[in-house]
Amino acid sequence: MVERIAIEHLLARARPPRFPVALRDGVTLGFEDLEARAAGWRAAFSAHAGRRWALYFEDTFEFAAALLGAWHACKCVYLPSDAQPATLERLRLEVDGFAGDVPAAYAPLAFQAGPQGAWSPLVSQVKSLVVYTSGSSGEPAAIVKHLGQLTREVDTLADLFDARLGDGARVLATVSHQHIYGLLFRVLWPLTSGRPFLARSLPYPEEFLASLEEGPAALVASPAHLKRLPEPLDWARGRPHLRAVFSSGGPLPTEALHACRALLGQAPVEVYGSSETGGIAWRQRAHDDMQGWTVMPGIQVQLMDEALAVRSPHLPDDGWFQTADRARLQPQGFELLGRKDRLLKLEEKRVSLSAMERALVECGLLREARVVPLPEGLRLTLAVVGVPTEAGAKLLAEGGKRAVNQALREQLAREFEPSVLPRRFRYLEAMPVNSQGKSTEAALTALFDSRRPPSRVLEHTAERAVLSVETPASLPQFKGHFPEKPILPGVAQIEWAIQWGRELFAPPPQFLRMEVVKFQQLIVPGTLLTVELTWTQAKGSLHFKYTSATGTHGSGRILFGEVQG
Numbered sequence: 389m390v391e392r393i394a395i396e397h398l399l400a401r402a403r404p405p406r407f408p409v410a411l412r413d414g415v416t417l418g419f420e421d422l423e424a425r426a427a428g429w430r431a432a433f434s435a436h437a438g439r440r441w442a443l444y445f446e447d448t449f450e451f452a453a454a455l456l457g458a459w460h461a462c463k464c465v466y467l468p469s470d471a472q473p474a475t476l477e478r479l480r481l482e483v484d485g486f487a488g489d490v491p492a493a494y495a496p497l498a499f500q501a502g503p504q505g506a507w508s509p510l511v512s513q514v515k516s517l518v519v520y521t522s523g524s525s526g527e528p529a530a531i532v533k534h535l536g537q538l539t540r541e542v543d544t545l546a547d548l549f550d551a552r553l554g555d556g557a558r559v560l561a562t563v564s565h566q567h568i569y570g571l572l573f574r575v576l577w578p579l580t581s582g583r584p585f586l587a588r589s590l591p592y593p594e595e596f597l598a599s600l601e602e603g604p605a606a607l608v609a610s611p612a613h614l615k616r617l618p619e620p621l622d623w624a625r626g627r628p629h630l631r632a633v634f635s636s637g638g639p640l641p642t643e644a645l646h647a648c649r650a651l652l653g654q655a656p657v658e659v660y661g662s663s664e665t666g667g668i669a670w671r672q673r674a675h676d677d678m679q680g681w682t683v684m685p686g687i688q689v690q691l692m693d694e695a696l697a698v699r700s701p702h703l704p705d706d707g708w709f710q711t712a713d714r715a716r717l718q719p720q721g722f723e724l725l726g727r728k729d730r731l732l733k734l735e736e737k738r739v740s741l742s743a744m745e746r747a748l749v750e751c752g753l754l755r756e757a758r759v760v761p762l763p764e765g766l767r768l769t770l771a772v773v774g775v776p777t778e779a780g781a782k783l784l785a786e787g788g789k790r791a792v793n794q795a796l797r798e799q800l801a802r803e804f805e806p807s808v809l810p811r812r813f814r815y816l817e818a819m820p821v822n823s824q825g826k827s828t829e830a831a832l833t834a835l836f837d838s839r840r841p842p843s844r845v846l847e848h849t850a851e852r853a854v855l856s857v858e859t860p861a862s863l864p865q866f867k868g869h870f871p872e873k874p875i876l877p878g879v880a881q882i883e884w885a886i887q888w889g890r891e892l893f894a895p896p897p898q899f900l901r902m903e904v905v906k907f908q909q910l911i912v913p914g915t916l917l918t919v920e921l922t923w924t925q926a927k928g929s930l931h932f933k934y935t936s937a938t939g940t941h942g943s944g945r946i947l948f949g950e951v952q953g
Contacts, residue, residue, distance in 0.1 A: 390555055390582030392546055395539050398579060399423060399456060399507040409579070410449040411558065412587035417449055425450065427504035429457025429487075432497050438484020440518075441497070442466040442476075445488040448565050449587040452575050454487055459510055459535070466518045466530075467566050470898070482530070512536030519568045521663035531663050532704075533568075538576060540701040541666045544684050545577045548670065549632065549657065553606050557631045559585040560599055561608040568663050569636045573608040591896050591949060593617055594926065600626035609656070610637045615644040615818065616894060617651050618925075627653040634659060638827075642677055643755050649674075660724070665709055666702025669721050681721045691717060695728045714742075732761060734768055734808045741770075744800065744810075748772065751799040753780035753792060756819055759810065760832045771812040772796065773832050775819060784815060812836055817848075818894030835891075839864055841884065843919075845892070853892045853921045857884075861913035876911035881942045885921065885932035893923040895930060895948040905944030917941070 393401055405420035433441065441463050445451035458465050466483050468475045471490050479486075480494070487497040510516075517533040561574040578585045590596040593616070596607065607630065614635055617623075633652060636659040648656055655674045660681055661667040668689070669681035683689055688699040690708070696715040697708045714725040726742025741759045748757035754774040761768045776784055776792070784792050793813045800809050814835045819827040841863060847854040859866075859876060866874035882902065889895060911917070915936050922931040928948045934941040 389550065392550075392581055395535065395542065395576060395580060396510040396512055399426060399460065400509045402507075403582065407582065408584040410452070410585050410587045412447070412449060416584070417587070422449070422453055422456075423504060425453030425499075426456040426460065428499045428501050429454045430460045431457075431500040431502050432487075433458050433461035433463050435500070436485060436497070440464050440466060440483040440485075442468055442479050442483045442486045442490075443488050444468055444471045444486070444490055444566065447587050448561075448575060448585060448589075451488070451565055452579065455575070458487070459516055460507065462514075464515055464518065467520065467568075467571070469520055469564070469566050510535055512539060519571075519663050534704060537666065537702055537704060538572070540686075541572060542576050542580050544667060544686065544702070545572065546581050547685060550581055553583065553631045554604070557583060557604040557606050558599075559583055559608060560590055560596060560605050561586065562590055562596065562613040563608055563610050563637070564589065567637075568666075569610075569659075570608065572667075573634055573636075591928075592925065593621060597621055597623065597626050600629050602629075604629050604631055606630075606632045606634065608634050611635055611640045611644060612637075612897075614648055614656060615641060617644075617647050619647075619651065621651075623651040623653075630654065632657055636661070641756055645673055645677065661702075662711070665698055665700060665711065668696075668698055668700065671721075680718045680723045683721045689715075689717070689722060691715065693728075696722060696724075732768070734761075734770065737805050737808050739770075739804065739808050744770075744804065747800055747803055748774065748796060751796065753777060753783065753795060755780075758819065758827060758832055760829055762812065762833065762836055769812070770808065770810040771814070771833075771836050772810045773814045773816065773819065773835055775817065776815055780815075789813065789815065814891075816891040818891075820890050835887075839880075840887065843888075846918075848892060850893075851923050851925075853888070853923075855888060855919045855921070857917040857919050859911060859913060859915045859917060863913075866913055874913055876915075878905075878907045878942060881907070881911070881932075881934055882944070882946070885919070885930065885944075886946060888919070889921055889923065889930040889932075889946065889948075892921065893925075893930070895923070895925075896928055898949050900928070900947040900949045903945040903947065905942075907942045909939060909941045911936075911941050915941075 403419040406418040408416050409419055409422045410417040441458055443451065443454055443465050445454060455465055466479060468479055476490060476494055485497055486494040490496050512535050514535055515532050516535040519531050519533065521529050521531060559574050559578045561570060563570040565571050565575050574585055590599060630652060633648060633654060633656040635656040640656060640658055645655060655672050657670055657672045659667055660669045667684055668687060669683050671679050671681050673679045686701050690697050692710055694714050696711045696713045698711060699708050703709055712728045714728045715722040716725060730741040732739055744759045745757045748754050753776060755777045756775040758773045760771050762771045780792060797809050820831045842858040844856045845853060846856055865876055865880040918935050920933045930946045933943040
């Protein structure tokens with residue numbers, strides 16, 4: 389095995405100059421390349437007094453060099469999850485500057501080439517990193533990490549999984565290094581264990597398979613990506629080279645687990661934890677779908693008020709951290725039972741949203757279900773967002789939405805009071821996810837926005853969908869545009885196309901740009917529209933076209949991509 393070198397000593401002790409660190413466009417980048425880029429970034433950061441710097445890079449090798457350069461310049465690195473304007477504006481008040489692939493308006497720090505000089509070991513006790521978690525509400529929360537926490541967690545991963553990857557295995561990833569999971573698994577662990585990583589993400593399964601055929605590799609993925617493995621690909625070509633698949637960021641659905649076993653030839657290693665706690669436990673459900681979680685070395689767990697509590701070297705102190713996950717302890721670990729904070733009081737009745745979701749999936753009509761509370765005046769009601777199984781899709785096609793709604797309500801009525809049963813339902817091809825692969829409550833609630841027009845899916849395949857869409861005068865988009873003659877704004881047509889595209893085709897999470905957008909005819913209240921959507925996965929392209937009895941109203945193309953890491 390290659391010698392393991394801790395993060396604190398990586399540059400001070402060094403590896404041979406041509407030791408492979410990363411792969412970029414067919415070129416191998418060696419340790420001397422990493423050292424030269426890190427030295428330039430150290431010089432750039434050292435020239436500024438401010439200690440708090442936000443890093444956002446699309447290239448993972450350049451990100452790793454800038455990260456090490458910032459740490460050796462005694463800076464604390466802030467990791468935004470994306471480079472969207474709202475994200476950067478929030479950060480502007482928290483940091484002293486930006487570096488990387490951000491707009492010129494944020495004056496990103498420039499790399500400085502120059503002599504390298506000597507490297508001193510880094511200090512473990514220093515606050516070195518701030519990461520953000522979206523949580524369930526979608527609001528970002530900042531979490532501070534000491535360098536020692538990161539080192540201890542990387543050591544845990546190496547102790548658990550280094551042997552299974554062996555020497556020479558490359559690290560491929562679909563997830564971004566801008567999140568703690570991607571940072572640990574595709575940057576810090578490979579650097580310390582001497583394993584080369586790909587400098588870019590692989591958002592599409594076709595790209596991953598092609599790279600896998602080049603030699604031994606491990607895949608760092610998320611449930612959102614593993615749920616979209618296309619069966620037509622010849623996965624058998626890559627199986628001999630696939631050393632391991634890792635999944636984290638949320639629960640892996642049973643259907644995705646079965647697809648991985650069949651297509652990839654193995655079950656993913658699932659990692660349970662959070663941005664706050666770091667890794668807590670892992671499991672690999674090779675045969676048993678109900679297998680529990682095995683606690684990682686050095687970590688203690690107990691139940692406090694029915695929820696899991698953790699004491700871990702990945703935490704900043706030796707105290708117990710109370711999670712919101714209900715659990716049942718087992719000899720080697722625990723079984724998760726749903727979120728404790730998803731209990732609410734409705735009509736004077738305590739309702740477990742997690743229990744309701746389990747009941748919805750157990751009825752066989754939905755393979756995934758999320759229950760969200762919706763405010764309606766002074767009261768709360770429940771709404772369901774579901775991804776139908778084959779049986780559910782058949783009932784939806786034959787009996788319509790009302791038939792599926794009724795079947796689900798009848799199933800729930802066996803366990804829940806009539807007064808708390810869900811009143812609203814949405815059925816999607818896949819759950820909407822953010823760049824962390826999570827379905828936030830904010831995104832799910834938005835599906836029930838009154839700004840969405842009444843619509844019905846007439847046709848739906850993997851590449852094409854046709855919808856019938858009504859445009860009643862009550863739609864808020866008509867108000868004020870214009871008072872004397874209301875018309876539907878073009879931006880509303882684009883917004884709807886993106887919403888339907890995400891629900892029907894599950895494109896990558898990041899909106900990139902629009903192309904060839906045209907608005908030929910006005911849409912007035914009462915127009916009955918036919919909307920045709922065409923999805924080209926290889927290009928991340930969604931083409932939309934709005935027509936009615938009078939002809940074409942609007943068309944265009946929207947491009948999506950992964951948040952690059």
